[in-house]
Amino acid sequence: MAAITNPRVPFTNSISGGMSLGRKMVVKGGISPGSNGFSLDLVCGSDEIAMHFHIRFDELHIVRNSLISGNWGAEERSGGMPLIKGEPFEAQFECKEDCFRVELNGKHFCNYTHRTPYHKITHVKGDGDVLINQITFEG
Structure with missing residues (x-):
């Protein structure tokens, strides 16, 4: 099982x-x-985002989107x-045939x-006001 431990935010890891x-x-x-x-973004190479998962406390929404060929x-x-400010969290992204199944x-x-082939995903990126303890990959 591969793991990324205590990455400094912002980060990009393969x-x-x-x-x-x-x-x-x-x-x-x-x-915090x-x-x-x-x-949290699942990235294909350097210019495409297969899944952008953006927690926005000011809007009380979690926005999902993809950046393909420079267009959102x-x-x-x-x-x-x-999710609640000031509390720990666990987010799980499971790659299914037609979608990512997300658990919080x-x-x-x-x-x-x-919206883009999952096998093209090469990196995970994180940004914003969050402390990441660990990212693991199973399967």
């Missing part, structure tokens, strides 16, 4: 072996009490805000339909 069907990325961390939000797609904002703190949050 995903050993990339993403594949059934593979899970588990992110464990903490959210004054956080405006943070993002349609934002997905359903699901509200299950052990509860299903959303499915994000693949």
